Amino acid sequence: MPDMVYPLSTMHANVPPSASVLEPRAMGAAAIGRDILLRRMRNLSSLNEREIELVRSLSDQVKVHDPGSMICPRADGSPYPRLIVSGWACRPRLLSDGRRQMLAVHLPLDVLGDRGDRRPLAMTPAAALTPVRTISAAPLYDAMANKPDQFPGLIRAFTKIERMEENQLLDHVVRLGCQTALQRIASCLLELHRRMEAIGFTHDGSYQMPLTQEALGELLGLSLVHVNRIVRQLKSEGLFEFSSGIVRVMDFQRVSLLADRPVPFDDAKYG
Amino acid sequence: MPDMVYPLSTMHANVPPSASVLEPRAMGAAAIGRDILLRRMRNLSSLNEREIELVRSLSDQVKVHDPGSMICPRADGSPYPRLIVSGWACRPRLLSDGRRQMLAVHLPLDVLGDRGDRRPLAMTPAAALTPVRTISAAPLYDAMANKPDQFPGLIRAFTKIERMEENQLLDHVVRLGCQTALQRIASCLLELHRRMEAIGFTHDGSYQMPLTQEALGELLGLSLVHVNRIVRQLKSEGLFEFSSGIVRVMDFQRVSLLADRPVPFDDAKYG
DNA sequence: CGCGAGCTTGAGGCGATTCAACTGTCGTGG
């Protein structure tokens, strides 16, 4: 086994062979960033030549954020949002008794920082959950702000990203409001798979999932202990597999059924 | 006692003398709408003369929505958002087993419908919880879209409204994620007081609160039965008073302390 | 080797839910 970093494993860390397809590691950091960025953008919207070139030309200036550190682009002096190139982050809300409630988690290719509209979620400082590397999105935002007519694809893509974020937030409300622990975890892991898939970071239902059980609890409003029990239940029921930072969805159909439907009990055990 | 409509009491219904200050009833519906709209807008941002005139000139065309009916401006054929003039609405998310999770509640002066950016929450159809009356916000949005330079105050005001909405959503996540029923209800009633205060619909800590206990449960992820028990606890502890659709915050300090701080037990009973 | 971070497991208790019944109020229609 290679030098696996777990559980704070990261997208740019060396990964075991079985997961090496998740991210090509032979390339340089910035090259990877541009590559997956382009891939994600084109998934979201068609881009014209000028836009593709702009994305390709993004700065090599990678900022590294240690796990636990805060990422607040605006406070850092750079008045532009930043793109996550690798690693996971979250939006913690600190409570006066020391607990945290995560409002959202962010994966590679998500945008951190104000996008000019000072929206509350975007303005919330993010916390790095793993080592996180970011690059400035300044050229993209400048282009969209100054010559919107020439970059319609970029605008479409970033608009979609914002909408997806808000949708995730709404789903999160439903999860917290009226789903059981089993459903919350299942639907969360499913959402994360969907998002990792969108950036090409999945392989046959599996993806690197660096959240600790404690972090999952803070996201889903559950205690660490309970997350643990439910995770093993998901495993024993053949819905997911978990191994050293990698999650694998074993049965999309059953998991989707479980995740989307807050029917109390009977339907959880499919006979 | 006048002909009080309860529990589906509404802002435009006759109200008992003790609460008659909550809304002047001698005025026509549209006049009230313009009046409180202007008041709220000026609370949010200073307006120039042209803007004030525009707000004053808003259409008298009031649309009435029955309780339980859906309000979806876009589907109605009017491609503009609408302003609630009176009554309460919510954004329900329907689950496959018939339960509902409310994503948000809307009070008079809130905006329903797409604002041109097709954001998920705004696009979610709203459900009238009481009789709701709305007017078109078309003149305002046309003005902002076509001559943004001439209506800076309008833009500031509506931007603030959007930000407040998103903040409420984030608070909602925290409530659902890690607060007890006592805290959820307390903080919710406090938020509603704050919002009613912003439109001048409060009097000495009290305001008309037309949500049924069932609706509160759907909003806060609690069962009707539990809401009931907690409501009486709040009453018996002298934190709130409840009487026929009117809620009164009895002790802002203790309620705020309770609502903002998810400390499990001891602090809930202040000795 | 020893430490720390994360995961695992058991026991006990509280918070919240479900089921079920009952009260009070209002509007409707015989």
Added chain:
DNA sequence: CCACGACAGTTGAATCGCCTCAAGCTCGCG
């Protein structure tokens, strides 16, 4: 005028989901 149903609120009992406390475990690393 009163019987009736609809609806909101109230209350009790039993149960479940999840939490807290408290250990113990595993693994990688200094």
